[in-house]
Amino acid sequence: MTAPHTLLTVDAHDRASVRRRDEAWLEQQWADPATRVLVVAGAQVRPRGGRIDWVRPDETPDGLRVLLGERDDRAWFALVTDRPDPDEPGWAGLRDLLPLLAGDAPESRADAPLLFHALGIAEWLAVTRFCPRDGTPLEPRAAGHELTCPRCGRTQFPRTDAAVIMLVTHGEPGADDELCLLGRQRVWPRGRFSTLAGFY
Numbered sequence: 001m002t003a004p005h006t007l008l009t010v011d012a013h014d015r016a017s018v019r020r021r022d023e024a025w026l027e028q029q030w031a032d033p034a035t036r037v038l039v040v041a042g043a044q045v046r047p048r049g050g051r052i053d054w055v056r057p058d059e060t061p062d063g064l065r066v067l068l069g070e071r072d073d074r075a076w077f078a079l080v081t082d083r084p085d086p087d088e089p090g091w092a093g094l095r096d097l098l099p100l101l102a103g104d105a106p107e108s109r110a111d112a113p114l115l116f117h118a119l120g121i122a123e124w125l126a127v128t129r130f131c132p133r134d135g136t137p138l139e140p141r142a143a144g145h146e147l148t149c150p151r152c153g154r155t156q157f158p159r160t161d162a163a164v165i166m167l168v169t170h171g172e173p174g175a176d177d178e179l180c181l182l183g184r185q186r187v188w189p190r191g192r193f194s195t196l197a198g199f200y
């Protein structure tokens with residue numbers, strides 16, 4: 001089992017931010033069958049066979065193309081669409097996807113930085129719809145990493161939310177009888193516990 005905090009630093013992709021405005025390069029990558037795409041509906045994805053389901057560009061529905069970056073000599077995108085139909089089974093959010101990433105298979109761990117990047121941008125896009133200055137609907141730019149107001153030109157950037165996470169322990173560190181405090185929310189599935197954490 002890999003600790004979740006290490007998932008983000010193992011095999012991270014090159015975010016290729018200089019490519020985000022290069023429309024010709026973006027089109028070229030999208031036309032390349034080696035490119036891999038993750039379909040994100042709202043901020044949920046649909047795993048297949050217990051794995052994150054990367055597909056070719058020609059297998060995706062219509063939506064916003066978000067460049068995640070480059071890794072292993074290929075480009076990686078998210079294709080962001082509206083929230084899934086609640087009657088459509090199999091869609092899962094970040095918390096439910098963590099068990100897929102925490103296995104020992106190298107390919108599972110390699111998915112984590114790309115998945116977190118995709119879900120972070122998708123969640124931001126889902127909740128950031130209107131210019132805070134004049135209420136005009138925002139338009140995506142920079143391969144999904146900026147939202148610009150067509151009326152006043154003000155640009156919105158992805159947000160970073162400060163959070164804390166801690167492990168409360170009792171007893172001699174590393175001793176066999178050392179204890180730690182875990183919590184759970186009533187709405188969580190049976191058997192899920194977490195260290196204490198929250199936004200601040």
Ligand SMILES: [Zn+2]
Nearest residue numbers: 131134149152
């Ligand atoms: Zn505006």
